[in-house]
Amino acid sequence: MLDLSIVTGHWDLFLQGLMHTVLASVLALVGSFLLGTLVAVLRLAPILACRWVGTAFVEFFRNIPLLLVVYLFYLGVTSLGVPLDGFQAGTLGLTIYTAAYIAEAVRAGIQSIPRGQTEAARASGLTYGQAMRLVVLPQALTVVIPPLCNQFLNLIKNSSVLGVVAGLDLMYFGDKVESITLATFDTYIFVGLLYLLLTLPLSYASRALERRLGQSR
Protein backbone atom coordinates (compact mmCIF):
# COMPACT_ATOMS: atom_id res chain seq x y z
CA MET A 1 0.00 0.00 0.00
CA LEU A 2 0.89 3.63 0.02
CA ASP A 3 3.76 4.74 2.18
CA LEU A 4 2.13 7.11 4.66
CA SER A 5 5.48 8.30 5.96
CA ILE A 6 5.78 10.39 2.79
CA VAL A 7 2.99 12.58 4.11
CA THR A 8 3.80 12.45 7.81
CA GLY A 9 7.51 13.00 7.24
CA HIS A 10 7.05 16.02 4.98
CA TRP A 11 3.80 17.39 6.32
CA ASP A 12 5.24 20.88 6.79
CA LEU A 13 6.07 21.03 3.08
CA PHE A 14 2.67 19.73 1.99
CA LEU A 15 0.92 22.17 4.31
CA GLN A 16 2.93 25.11 3.05
CA GLY A 17 2.12 24.11 -0.51
CA LEU A 18 -1.57 23.61 0.25
CA MET A 19 -1.79 27.06 1.81
CA HIS A 20 -0.20 28.74 -1.18
CA THR A 21 -2.47 26.82 -3.55
CA VAL A 22 -5.55 27.90 -1.60
CA LEU A 23 -4.35 31.51 -1.46
CA ALA A 24 -3.52 31.62 -5.17
CA SER A 25 -6.87 30.02 -6.01
CA VAL A 26 -8.93 32.41 -3.87
CA LEU A 27 -7.11 35.48 -5.19
CA ALA A 28 -7.40 34.31 -8.78
CA LEU A 29 -11.05 33.34 -8.24
CA VAL A 30 -12.07 36.78 -7.00
CA GLY A 31 -9.84 38.57 -9.49
CA SER A 32 -10.90 36.56 -12.53
CA PHE A 33 -14.58 36.90 -11.64
CA LEU A 34 -14.37 40.69 -11.46
CA LEU A 35 -12.12 41.00 -14.50
CA GLY A 36 -14.13 38.45 -16.49
CA THR A 37 -17.42 40.25 -15.81
CA LEU A 38 -15.87 43.56 -16.80
CA VAL A 39 -14.58 42.10 -20.05
CA ALA A 40 -17.98 40.53 -20.80
CA VAL A 41 -19.68 43.90 -20.35
CA LEU A 42 -17.00 45.48 -22.58
CA ARG A 43 -17.65 42.90 -25.28
CA LEU A 44 -21.34 43.85 -25.37
CA ALA A 45 -20.94 47.58 -24.87
CA PRO A 46 -22.52 49.93 -27.44
CA ILE A 47 -19.08 51.48 -28.15
CA LEU A 48 -17.02 49.76 -30.87
CA ALA A 49 -13.63 50.39 -29.23
CA CYS A 50 -14.81 48.72 -26.02
CA ARG A 51 -16.09 45.70 -27.90
CA TRP A 52 -12.80 45.48 -29.75
CA VAL A 53 -10.73 45.57 -26.55
CA GLY A 54 -12.94 42.96 -24.90
CA THR A 55 -12.79 40.61 -27.88
CA ALA A 56 -9.02 41.01 -28.24
CA PHE A 57 -8.53 40.18 -24.56
CA VAL A 58 -10.66 37.06 -24.71
CA GLU A 59 -9.28 35.74 -27.96
CA PHE A 60 -5.68 36.35 -26.97
CA PHE A 61 -5.64 34.86 -23.48
CA ARG A 62 -8.07 32.05 -24.22
CA ASN A 63 -6.07 30.78 -27.15
CA ILE A 64 -2.55 30.52 -25.76
CA PRO A 65 -1.43 27.93 -23.21
CA LEU A 66 -1.70 28.91 -19.56
CA LEU A 67 1.97 28.14 -19.08
CA LEU A 68 2.83 30.79 -21.67
CA VAL A 69 0.60 33.36 -19.95
CA VAL A 70 2.45 32.68 -16.70
CA TYR A 71 5.85 32.87 -18.44
CA LEU A 72 4.73 36.18 -19.91
CA PHE A 73 4.59 37.56 -16.37
CA TYR A 74 7.35 35.51 -14.78
CA LEU A 75 10.00 36.00 -17.45
CA GLY A 76 8.66 38.79 -19.67
CA VAL A 77 7.26 41.40 -17.31
CA THR A 78 10.07 40.80 -14.82
CA SER A 79 12.76 41.56 -17.38
CA LEU A 80 10.99 44.88 -18.02
CA GLY A 81 11.91 45.83 -14.47
CA VAL A 82 8.68 44.97 -12.64
CA PRO A 83 9.65 42.52 -9.94
CA LEU A 84 7.15 39.67 -9.75
CA ASP A 85 8.06 36.49 -7.92
CA GLY A 86 6.82 33.07 -8.93
CA PHE A 87 3.74 33.21 -6.74
CA GLN A 88 2.68 36.67 -7.93
CA ALA A 89 3.38 35.97 -11.59
CA GLY A 90 1.59 32.62 -11.39
CA THR A 91 -1.48 34.02 -9.65
CA LEU A 92 -1.66 36.94 -12.05
CA GLY A 93 -1.36 34.67 -15.07
CA LEU A 94 -3.99 32.34 -13.64
CA THR A 95 -6.34 35.29 -13.01
CA ILE A 96 -6.08 36.67 -16.52
CA TYR A 97 -6.29 33.28 -18.23
CA THR A 98 -9.39 32.29 -16.25
CA ALA A 99 -10.95 35.73 -16.74
CA ALA A 100 -11.00 35.12 -20.49
CA TYR A 101 -13.12 31.99 -19.98
CA ILE A 102 -15.35 33.64 -17.39
CA ALA A 103 -15.94 36.56 -19.74
CA GLU A 104 -17.32 34.17 -22.32
CA ALA A 105 -19.61 32.48 -19.80
CA VAL A 106 -20.90 35.80 -18.47
CA ARG A 107 -21.39 37.12 -22.00
CA ALA A 108 -23.55 34.11 -22.82
CA GLY A 109 -25.47 34.75 -19.59
CA ILE A 110 -26.07 38.38 -20.45
CA GLN A 111 -27.22 37.49 -23.92
CA SER A 112 -29.69 34.97 -22.51
CA ILE A 113 -31.53 37.81 -20.77
CA PRO A 114 -34.23 39.10 -23.14
CA ARG A 115 -33.34 42.39 -24.85
CA GLY A 116 -36.58 43.84 -23.57
CA GLN A 117 -35.05 43.99 -20.09
CA THR A 118 -32.26 46.32 -21.20
CA GLU A 119 -34.60 48.34 -23.36
CA ALA A 120 -37.08 48.79 -20.53
CA ALA A 121 -34.30 49.80 -18.15
CA ARG A 122 -32.87 52.29 -20.64
CA ALA A 123 -36.39 53.63 -21.36
CA SER A 124 -36.91 54.29 -17.67
CA GLY A 125 -33.87 56.59 -17.68
CA LEU A 126 -30.99 54.33 -16.58
CA THR A 127 -27.63 54.64 -18.32
CA TYR A 128 -26.10 51.60 -20.07
CA GLY A 129 -23.85 50.98 -17.06
CA GLN A 130 -26.73 51.27 -14.59
CA ALA A 131 -28.96 49.01 -16.67
CA MET A 132 -26.20 46.41 -16.76
CA ARG A 133 -25.34 46.64 -13.08
CA LEU A 134 -28.86 46.84 -11.64
CA VAL A 135 -31.02 44.89 -14.07
CA VAL A 136 -29.18 42.59 -16.44
CA LEU A 137 -26.12 41.33 -14.53
CA PRO A 138 -27.99 40.13 -11.41
CA GLN A 139 -30.15 37.95 -13.62
CA ALA A 140 -27.33 36.90 -15.91
CA LEU A 141 -25.06 35.81 -13.06
CA THR A 142 -27.59 33.37 -11.65
CA VAL A 143 -27.79 31.77 -15.07
CA VAL A 144 -24.03 31.38 -15.36
CA ILE A 145 -23.32 29.97 -11.90
CA PRO A 146 -22.93 26.35 -13.12
CA PRO A 147 -20.42 27.20 -15.86
CA LEU A 148 -18.62 29.54 -13.44
CA CYS A 149 -18.24 26.77 -10.87
CA ASN A 150 -16.77 24.66 -13.61
CA GLN A 151 -14.22 27.37 -14.35
CA PHE A 152 -13.34 27.69 -10.67
CA LEU A 153 -12.69 23.96 -10.46
CA ASN A 154 -10.41 24.27 -13.46
CA LEU A 155 -8.74 27.23 -11.82
CA ILE A 156 -7.78 25.25 -8.71
CA LYS A 157 -6.32 22.48 -10.83
CA ASN A 158 -4.60 24.92 -13.15
CA SER A 159 -2.93 26.59 -10.17
CA SER A 160 -0.44 23.70 -10.35
CA VAL A 161 1.28 25.82 -13.01
CA LEU A 162 2.84 27.73 -10.12
CA GLY A 163 5.03 24.71 -9.49
CA VAL A 164 6.94 25.41 -12.69
CA VAL A 165 7.86 28.97 -11.76
CA ALA A 166 8.85 28.24 -8.14
CA GLY A 167 5.50 29.55 -6.91
CA LEU A 168 5.68 27.49 -3.69
CA ASP A 169 2.32 25.80 -4.30
CA LEU A 170 1.24 22.21 -3.71
CA MET A 171 2.76 21.02 -6.98
CA TYR A 172 6.10 22.74 -6.25
CA PHE A 173 6.41 21.02 -2.90
CA GLY A 174 5.04 17.80 -4.37
CA ASP A 175 7.93 17.79 -6.83
CA LYS A 176 10.30 18.60 -3.99
CA VAL A 177 9.06 15.74 -1.81
CA GLU A 178 9.24 13.43 -4.81
CA SER A 179 12.87 14.34 -5.38
CA ILE A 180 13.66 13.74 -1.70
CA THR A 181 11.81 10.45 -1.26
CA LEU A 182 12.21 9.16 -4.86
CA ALA A 183 8.79 7.55 -4.34
CA THR A 184 7.36 9.10 -7.49
CA PHE A 185 3.98 7.46 -7.74
CA ASP A 186 3.14 7.51 -4.04
CA THR A 187 4.01 11.17 -3.66
CA TYR A 188 1.89 12.28 -6.56
CA ILE A 189 -1.05 10.22 -5.33
CA PHE A 190 -0.94 12.20 -2.11
CA VAL A 191 -0.68 15.41 -4.07
CA GLY A 192 -3.75 14.32 -6.05
CA LEU A 193 -5.64 13.55 -2.85
CA LEU A 194 -4.84 17.01 -1.49
CA TYR A 195 -6.16 18.60 -4.68
CA LEU A 196 -9.33 16.53 -4.31
CA LEU A 197 -9.62 17.86 -0.79
CA LEU A 198 -9.99 21.31 -2.34
CA THR A 199 -12.02 20.52 -5.43
CA LEU A 200 -14.54 17.91 -4.24
CA PRO A 201 -16.30 20.19 -1.71
CA LEU A 202 -16.53 22.90 -4.34
CA SER A 203 -17.90 20.38 -6.79
CA TYR A 204 -20.62 19.31 -4.37
CA ALA A 205 -21.38 22.88 -3.35
CA SER A 206 -21.88 23.86 -6.96
CA ARG A 207 -24.26 20.96 -7.52
CA ALA A 208 -26.28 21.91 -4.43
CA LEU A 209 -26.38 25.53 -5.58
CA GLU A 210 -27.52 24.44 -9.00
CA ARG A 211 -30.39 22.45 -7.49
CA ARG A 212 -31.51 25.36 -5.37
CA LEU A 213 -31.42 27.74 -8.31
CA GLY A 214 -33.38 25.24 -10.36
CA GLN A 215 -36.09 25.21 -7.69
CA SER A 216 -36.25 28.95 -7.41
CA ARG A 217 -37.03 29.37 -11.05
Added chain:
Amino acid sequence: MNKRGIRLLLGVVLTLLLFAVTACGTKSGGDGGGGASASPLAPSTAATVKPSDSPAPSAAAEGGPALEAIKKRGKLVAGVKFDTKLFGLKDPVSGKVEGFDVDIAKALAKQIFGDESKLELKEVTSKTRMPMLTNGEIDIIIATMTITEERKKEVEFSDVYFKAGQSLLVKKGSPIQSIADVKKGTKVLGVKGSTSVVNIKQKAPESTVLEFENYQDAFTALKAGQGDALTTDNAILYGMTKQDPNYVVVGGTFTDEPYGIAIKKGETAFVGYVNGFLKSLNASGEYAKLYEKWIGEKPPQ
Protein backbone atom coordinates in the same frame (compact mmCIF):
# COMPACT_ATOMS: atom_id res chain seq x y z
CA MET B 1 -26.19 13.70 0.37
CA ASN B 2 -28.46 11.83 -1.97
CA LYS B 3 -28.02 8.32 -3.29
CA ARG B 4 -26.44 9.46 -6.52
CA GLY B 5 -23.91 11.56 -4.66
CA ILE B 6 -22.91 8.63 -2.49
CA ARG B 7 -22.46 6.41 -5.51
CA LEU B 8 -20.31 9.05 -7.15
CA LEU B 9 -18.14 9.39 -4.07
CA LEU B 10 -17.78 5.63 -3.89
CA GLY B 11 -16.62 5.59 -7.49
CA VAL B 12 -13.99 8.20 -6.78
CA VAL B 13 -12.69 6.34 -3.72
CA LEU B 14 -12.53 3.04 -5.64
CA THR B 15 -10.61 4.66 -8.49
CA LEU B 16 -8.12 6.11 -6.07
CA LEU B 17 -7.73 2.77 -4.35
CA LEU B 18 -6.96 1.18 -7.69
CA PHE B 19 -4.27 3.81 -8.26
CA ALA B 20 -2.89 3.18 -4.79
CA VAL B 21 -2.67 -0.56 -5.35
CA THR B 22 -0.96 -0.24 -8.70
CA ALA B 23 1.45 2.19 -7.11
CA CYS B 24 2.91 -0.56 -4.97
CA GLY B 25 6.30 -1.62 -6.10
CA THR B 26 6.69 1.18 -8.60
CA LYS B 27 8.77 3.18 -6.18
CA SER B 28 11.81 4.15 -8.16
CA GLY B 29 15.11 3.49 -6.54
CA GLY B 30 17.72 6.19 -6.25
CA ASP B 31 20.76 6.33 -8.43
CA GLY B 32 23.10 4.76 -5.97
CA GLY B 33 26.11 5.30 -8.16
CA GLY B 34 25.58 8.99 -8.32
CA GLY B 35 27.05 11.55 -10.61
CA ALA B 36 29.82 13.96 -9.98
CA SER B 37 27.97 15.52 -7.10
CA ALA B 38 27.11 12.28 -5.32
CA SER B 39 29.40 12.26 -2.34
CA PRO B 40 31.72 15.13 -1.67
CA LEU B 41 34.74 13.59 -0.07
CA ALA B 42 37.94 15.47 -0.26
CA PRO B 43 41.08 13.45 -0.67
CA SER B 44 44.38 14.57 0.72
CA THR B 45 45.46 15.99 -2.62
CA ALA B 46 43.35 19.07 -2.91
CA ALA B 47 45.30 21.01 -5.47
CA THR B 48 44.86 20.45 -9.16
CA VAL B 49 47.26 17.87 -10.54
CA LYS B 50 49.62 17.73 -7.67
CA PRO B 51 51.47 14.46 -8.09
CA SER B 52 52.50 12.69 -4.96
CA ASP B 53 55.49 10.42 -5.12
CA SER B 54 55.03 9.03 -8.59
CA PRO B 55 58.11 8.66 -10.72
CA ALA B 56 58.26 10.25 -14.14
CA PRO B 57 57.46 7.76 -16.88
CA SER B 58 60.49 6.54 -18.73
CA ALA B 59 60.34 2.84 -19.49
CA ALA B 60 57.40 0.61 -20.33
CA ALA B 61 58.22 -1.70 -17.47
CA GLU B 62 57.17 1.02 -15.04
CA GLY B 63 53.59 0.82 -16.19
CA GLY B 64 53.07 -2.75 -14.98
CA PRO B 65 51.00 -5.45 -16.70
CA ALA B 66 48.17 -3.06 -17.54
CA LEU B 67 50.38 -0.86 -19.68
CA GLU B 68 52.01 -3.94 -21.21
CA ALA B 69 48.58 -5.13 -22.35
CA ILE B 70 47.73 -1.72 -23.79
CA LYS B 71 51.00 -1.61 -25.74
CA LYS B 72 50.48 -5.12 -27.04
CA ARG B 73 46.98 -4.21 -28.23
CA GLY B 74 48.31 -1.12 -29.95
CA LYS B 75 45.69 1.29 -28.62
CA LEU B 76 44.37 2.75 -25.40
CA VAL B 77 40.69 2.16 -24.62
CA ALA B 78 39.30 4.99 -22.52
CA GLY B 79 35.81 5.35 -21.06
CA VAL B 80 34.49 8.88 -21.38
CA LYS B 81 31.10 10.58 -21.13
CA PHE B 82 29.32 11.23 -24.43
CA ASP B 83 26.68 13.54 -23.02
CA THR B 84 28.49 16.03 -20.83
CA LYS B 85 29.16 19.53 -22.06
CA LEU B 86 32.82 20.61 -21.89
CA PHE B 87 34.07 17.21 -20.71
CA GLY B 88 32.86 14.61 -23.17
CA LEU B 89 30.14 15.47 -25.65
CA LYS B 90 29.34 13.68 -28.87
CA ASP B 91 28.71 16.07 -31.72
CA PRO B 92 25.54 14.73 -33.37
CA VAL B 93 26.64 16.01 -36.79
CA SER B 94 30.27 14.96 -37.01
CA GLY B 95 29.95 12.02 -34.63
CA LYS B 96 33.14 13.13 -32.90
CA VAL B 97 33.40 13.09 -29.14
CA GLU B 98 35.04 16.21 -27.77
CA GLY B 99 35.84 17.71 -24.41
CA PHE B 100 38.36 18.17 -21.66
CA ASP B 101 38.29 14.51 -20.63
CA VAL B 102 38.68 13.45 -24.24
CA ASP B 103 41.73 15.68 -24.70
CA ILE B 104 43.30 14.25 -21.56
CA ALA B 105 42.77 10.76 -23.01
CA LYS B 106 44.33 11.85 -26.31
CA ALA B 107 47.35 13.26 -24.49
CA LEU B 108 47.78 10.00 -22.60
CA ALA B 109 47.64 8.00 -25.84
CA LYS B 110 50.28 10.31 -27.24
CA GLN B 111 52.42 9.71 -24.16
CA ILE B 112 52.16 5.93 -24.53
CA PHE B 113 52.38 5.54 -28.31
CA GLY B 114 53.64 8.90 -29.49
CA ASP B 115 50.41 9.08 -31.49
CA GLU B 116 47.16 10.48 -30.11
CA SER B 117 45.05 8.63 -32.66
CA LYS B 118 45.87 5.27 -31.07
CA LEU B 119 42.90 5.74 -28.84
CA GLU B 120 39.47 4.20 -28.68
CA LEU B 121 36.72 6.06 -26.85
CA LYS B 122 33.89 4.10 -25.30
CA GLU B 123 30.80 5.72 -23.86
CA VAL B 124 30.34 5.32 -20.15
CA THR B 125 27.73 6.67 -17.75
CA SER B 126 27.99 7.13 -14.01
CA LYS B 127 26.34 3.74 -13.62
CA THR B 128 28.26 1.70 -16.20
CA ARG B 129 31.81 2.99 -15.84
CA MET B 130 32.94 0.98 -12.81
CA PRO B 131 31.64 -2.40 -14.05
CA MET B 132 33.16 -1.75 -17.49
CA LEU B 133 36.54 -1.03 -15.95
CA THR B 134 36.41 -4.05 -13.68
CA ASN B 135 35.56 -6.49 -16.47
CA GLY B 136 38.30 -5.10 -18.70
CA GLU B 137 36.20 -3.45 -21.39
CA ILE B 138 38.07 -0.21 -20.84
CA ASP B 139 41.60 0.53 -19.58
CA ILE B 140 40.83 3.77 -17.81
CA ILE B 141 37.92 5.99 -16.86
CA ILE B 142 38.23 9.70 -17.62
CA ALA B 143 34.62 10.69 -17.13
CA THR B 144 33.99 13.49 -14.62
CA MET B 145 34.49 10.93 -11.89
CA THR B 146 34.71 12.24 -8.35
CA ILE B 147 37.30 10.59 -6.11
CA THR B 148 35.50 9.21 -3.06
CA GLU B 149 36.55 6.88 -0.27
CA GLU B 150 33.83 4.42 -1.27
CA ARG B 151 34.96 4.24 -4.87
CA LYS B 152 38.57 3.86 -3.77
CA LYS B 153 37.62 0.44 -2.45
CA GLU B 154 36.64 -0.65 -5.97
CA VAL B 155 39.14 1.12 -8.22
CA GLU B 156 42.49 2.93 -8.14
CA PHE B 157 42.50 6.67 -8.62
CA SER B 158 45.14 8.91 -10.15
CA ASP B 159 45.90 12.34 -8.72
CA VAL B 160 43.25 15.02 -9.14
CA TYR B 161 43.12 16.25 -12.73
CA PHE B 162 40.16 18.60 -12.34
CA LYS B 163 39.07 20.32 -9.18
CA ALA B 164 35.30 20.38 -9.48
CA GLY B 165 32.98 21.58 -6.78
CA GLN B 166 29.87 23.57 -6.15
CA SER B 167 30.09 27.20 -7.17
CA LEU B 168 27.93 30.24 -7.96
CA LEU B 169 26.91 31.68 -11.32
CA VAL B 170 25.98 35.37 -11.35
CA LYS B 171 25.43 38.15 -13.84
CA LYS B 172 28.58 40.12 -14.63
CA GLY B 173 28.98 42.98 -12.16
CA SER B 174 26.83 41.33 -9.49
CA PRO B 175 27.59 42.30 -5.87
CA ILE B 176 27.76 38.58 -5.10
CA GLN B 177 31.37 37.52 -5.57
CA SER B 178 31.54 34.47 -3.31
CA ILE B 179 29.49 32.29 -0.99
CA ALA B 180 30.17 34.84 1.79
CA ASP B 181 28.03 37.38 -0.08
CA VAL B 182 25.01 35.07 -0.03
CA LYS B 183 23.05 36.55 2.86
CA LYS B 184 19.53 36.82 4.13
CA GLY B 185 17.16 37.61 1.29
CA THR B 186 19.57 36.52 -1.43
CA LYS B 187 17.66 34.39 -3.89
CA VAL B 188 19.64 31.35 -4.97
CA LEU B 189 18.33 29.19 -7.79
CA GLY B 190 18.91 25.46 -8.00
CA VAL B 191 17.46 22.23 -9.29
CA LYS B 192 14.98 20.07 -7.41
CA GLY B 193 16.58 17.05 -5.80
CA SER B 194 20.20 18.08 -6.34
CA THR B 195 22.78 17.87 -3.58
CA SER B 196 23.78 21.46 -4.35
CA VAL B 197 20.46 22.67 -2.97
CA VAL B 198 21.12 20.83 0.28
CA ASN B 199 24.68 22.19 0.41
CA ILE B 200 23.69 25.82 -0.11
CA LYS B 201 21.14 25.55 2.70
CA GLN B 202 23.99 24.47 4.98
CA LYS B 203 26.51 27.07 3.80
CA ALA B 204 24.04 29.95 3.68
CA PRO B 205 20.99 29.01 5.78
CA GLU B 206 19.55 32.54 5.61
CA SER B 207 19.26 32.55 1.83
CA THR B 208 16.06 31.86 -0.10
CA VAL B 209 16.46 28.83 -2.33
CA LEU B 210 14.15 28.45 -5.32
CA GLU B 211 14.13 25.11 -7.10
CA PHE B 212 13.39 24.31 -10.73
CA GLU B 213 12.91 21.21 -12.85
CA ASN B 214 16.24 21.37 -14.64
CA TYR B 215 19.28 23.56 -15.18
CA GLN B 216 17.87 25.17 -18.31
CA ASP B 217 14.77 26.38 -16.43
CA ALA B 218 16.89 27.63 -13.55
CA PHE B 219 19.21 29.50 -15.92
CA THR B 220 16.25 31.08 -17.74
CA ALA B 221 14.88 32.27 -14.39
CA LEU B 222 18.27 33.73 -13.48
CA LYS B 223 18.39 35.59 -16.79
CA ALA B 224 14.89 36.97 -16.16
CA GLY B 225 16.10 38.36 -12.85
CA GLN B 226 14.18 35.90 -10.69
CA GLY B 227 17.23 35.16 -8.60
CA ASP B 228 20.61 36.57 -7.63
CA ALA B 229 22.72 33.48 -8.21
CA LEU B 230 22.50 29.96 -9.56
CA THR B 231 24.31 27.14 -7.82
CA THR B 232 25.55 23.71 -8.86
CA ASP B 233 28.82 22.04 -9.89
CA ASN B 234 31.21 24.50 -11.50
CA ALA B 235 31.61 22.15 -14.47
CA ILE B 236 27.92 22.68 -15.36
CA LEU B 237 28.11 26.41 -14.62
CA TYR B 238 31.06 26.84 -17.00
CA GLY B 239 28.89 25.27 -19.69
CA MET B 240 26.29 27.98 -19.03
CA THR B 241 28.85 30.77 -19.32
CA LYS B 242 29.64 29.39 -22.78
CA GLN B 243 25.95 29.75 -23.62
CA ASP B 244 25.72 33.32 -22.36
CA PRO B 245 28.97 35.21 -21.72
CA ASN B 246 27.12 37.84 -19.66
CA TYR B 247 27.26 35.40 -16.76
CA VAL B 248 30.32 34.43 -14.76
CA VAL B 249 31.31 31.80 -12.23
CA VAL B 250 32.49 33.52 -9.04
CA GLY B 251 34.12 32.73 -5.73
CA GLY B 252 35.76 29.41 -6.56
CA THR B 253 34.30 26.21 -5.15
CA PHE B 254 32.83 25.71 -1.71
CA THR B 255 32.54 21.93 -1.87
CA ASP B 256 35.21 19.52 -3.11
CA GLU B 257 34.46 17.18 -5.99
CA PRO B 258 37.94 16.32 -7.22
CA TYR B 259 37.90 14.42 -10.51
CA GLY B 260 40.38 11.59 -10.91
CA ILE B 261 41.30 9.06 -13.57
CA ALA B 262 40.17 5.60 -12.48
CA ILE B 263 42.24 2.47 -13.12
CA LYS B 264 41.51 -1.18 -12.39
CA LYS B 265 42.07 -2.18 -8.78
CA GLY B 266 45.59 -3.40 -8.09
CA GLU B 267 47.27 -1.83 -11.13
CA THR B 268 49.31 0.49 -8.95
CA ALA B 269 52.22 0.61 -11.39
CA PHE B 270 49.91 1.99 -14.09
CA VAL B 271 48.54 4.51 -11.59
CA GLY B 272 52.13 5.67 -11.08
CA TYR B 273 52.56 5.97 -14.83
CA VAL B 274 49.37 8.02 -15.20
CA ASN B 275 50.36 10.29 -12.30
CA GLY B 276 53.71 10.84 -13.98
CA PHE B 277 51.87 11.64 -17.19
CA LEU B 278 49.68 14.23 -15.42
CA LYS B 279 52.78 15.74 -13.86
CA SER B 280 54.54 16.14 -17.18
CA LEU B 281 51.32 17.44 -18.77
CA ASN B 282 51.22 20.12 -16.10
CA ALA B 283 54.92 20.91 -16.36
CA SER B 284 54.83 21.33 -20.13
CA GLY B 285 51.99 23.83 -19.89
CA GLU B 286 49.80 21.55 -21.98
CA TYR B 287 47.40 21.05 -19.07
CA ALA B 288 46.82 24.81 -18.68
CA LYS B 289 46.25 25.06 -22.42
CA LEU B 290 43.59 22.33 -22.38
CA TYR B 291 41.98 23.82 -19.27
CA GLU B 292 41.69 27.22 -20.88
CA LYS B 293 40.43 25.73 -24.15
CA TRP B 294 37.46 24.08 -22.47
CA ILE B 295 36.80 25.92 -19.23
CA GLY B 296 37.57 29.36 -20.59
CA GLU B 297 39.88 30.49 -17.79
CA LYS B 298 43.26 29.64 -16.30
CA PRO B 299 43.42 26.68 -13.93
CA PRO B 300 43.41 27.66 -10.23
CA GLN B 301 46.79 27.47 -8.58
